[in-house]
Amino acid sequence: MENVIIEYKGDITFDKIEELLTLFNHNILSTISPLCKTRLFSIMVECLENAYRHNYKLPDQHPAIELLLTEHDNSYTLKISNLIDADKLPQMTNRLEQINKLDSVSVKKVYNEAIHQAHISEKGGAGLGLLKIMRSSNQPIKYESVSVDERCSLLTLTIRIIDCQHNKKKTQ
Amino acid sequence: MKSINIQATSTSPAVTFNLAKNIFEISGCSRPEDVVDFYGPIIDWIIELKQSINDKLKAEHANNPLVFKINYDYFNSASAKYILDMVMHINSLFKDGLNVKLEWYYKKEDEDMLETGQEFTDIINCPIEFIAI
Numbered sequence: 001m002e003n004v005i006i007e008y009k010g011d012i013t014f015d016k017i018e019e020l021l022t023l024f025n026h027n028i029l030s031t032i033s034p035l036c037k038t039r040l041f042s043i044m045v046e047c048l049e050n051a052y053r054h055n056y057k058l059p060d061q062h063p064a065i066e067l068l069l070t071e072h073d074n075s076y077t078l079k080i081s082n083l084i085d086a087d088k089l090p091q092m093t094n095r096l097e098q099i100n101k102l103d104s105v106s107v108k109k110v111y112n113e114a115i116h117q118a119h120i121s122e123k124g125g126a127g128l129g130l131l132k133i134m135r136s137s138n139q140p141i142k143y144e145s146v147s148v149d150e151r152c153s154l155l156t157l158t159i160r161i162i163d164c165q166h167n168k169k170k171t172q
Numbered sequence: 173m174k175s176i177n178i179q180a181t182s183t184s185p186a187v188t189f190n191l192a193k194n195i196f197e198i199s200g201c202s203r204p205e206d207v208v209d210f211y212g213p214i215i216d217w218i219i220e221l222k223q224s225i226n227d228k229l230k231a232e233h234a235n236n237p238l239v240f241k242i243n244y245d246y247f248n249s250a251s252a253k254y255i256l257d258m259v260m261h262i263n264s265l266f267k268d269g270l271n272v273k274l275e276w277y278y279k280k281e282d283e284d285m286l287e288t289g290q291e292f293t294d295i296i297n298c299p300i301e302f303i304a305i
Contacts, residue, residue: 014205018182034281038246042284045203045248112291118253128249136284 003029005076006069012055012082017048020067029071033165039136040076043159044069046129046136051082054092056152058083074166081156089145089153096157099130100140107134137161173224176217184210185244189217196240199277202247202255211254218261225268233271243277243305244285252288259292266298273299280304 005027008020024044028037051065066081084092102110111131118127134141142158173191180186185200204210240262247255259274266272274296276289289302 034279035283038282038284041246042248045246049203049248049250115253115256128252132249132252 001072003071004068005029005071006067008065008067009063010065012048012052012064014052017045017052020048021045024069031074031166032071032076033163035165036076036161036163040078040161042136043078043133043161046133047078047080047157047159050129051080054082054084054088056083056085058148058152062148074163076161076163078159078161079156081154083148083152084145084155086147086150086152089155092155093143093145095130096141096143099134102134104135104138107131111135133159173217173220176214187214189214191221191238194236194238196238197243198241199243199245201245202251204251207250207254211251211258215254215257215261218258218265222261222265222268225265225270230269230271235271237271237273238265239273239275241275241277242289243275245279256292259296263296263298266296273301275301275303277303277305 006020006023010016021041021044024041028040032040048065048067055064057064062083064082066079068077068079070077070079099107099110111128114128114131130141137159139160139162142160143156145153145155147153175190175192176187177190178184178187180200183201184204185198185202188195188197190196198214202210242255242259244255262272262274274292276286276292278285278289286302286304289300293300
């Protein structure tokens with residue numbers, strides 16, 4: 001049976017990120033191992049900050065993000081969607097394609113090289129978020145995009161992390 | 173030198189850098205909204221200390237190292253860039269002859285935090301100790 005841990009659809013602000021992370025700490029299953037919880041928390045932060053910094057704002061009531069965190073058989077899946085500027089979509093998908101080719105050893109090497117060259121952008125990111133997500137999940141980042149109009153597309157990232165050290169004795 | 177005293181929040185760490193009391197500690201979570209604004213003054217403080225290194229300061233700490241205690245629960249990728257910069261600047265104090273030591277704290281179950289600290293050993297000369305809590 002699939003457990004829904006967090007389901008959210010709405011605006012994304014710095015305070016909303018804090019609210020969702022507090023909800024994560026409250027709702028997360030007690031069976032999760034400390035290491036997997038730390039990694040999943042890190043994935044949540046990078047995904048939410050990425051959506052916060054790069055979300056394309058439409059004037060209508062379209063929700064800024066949709067987030068769904070679920071658990072099934074000690075595997076956690078985070079699905080997050082946000083609007084992205086149509087001009088920036090190819091750059092993002094190219095980056096995802098490159099990162100998804102890396103194995104767990106290469107992703108650490110590339111991350112350590114990238115951190116030395118990183119510069120903080122005007123939006124406050126270091127361009128390391130996707131690498132950190134991949135480093136934490138140890139799985140490729142699935143993605144799909146759907147064009148909304150000529151200005152933007154809806155980008156959905158799906159990140160899966162398997163908890164190999166879960167505590168079978170505890171219950172929710 | 174003027175000391176730095178920053179209280180921890182849910183998104184930023186506590187920082188105490190006090191040369192007179194020989195206390196250099198940073199602890200907590202790090203994902204501040206403006207990472208440049210948060211870490212800029214901390215790195216400037218280390219640069220100012222580097223500029224004030226003289227024989228007297230070296231002699232004062234010859235048998236009493238400046239121990240930088242770094243104890244993060246969590247940091248985001250933007251903070252990671254600044255933590256690397258901070259460690260490199262601390263390392264430059266050591267390269268300039270000041271008796272400096274790093275202590276990298278990590279929760280015993282958090283192998284990623286330990287690994288991050290261990291990756292510094294390839295790029296710095298300053299002594300670093302890993303302490304599980």
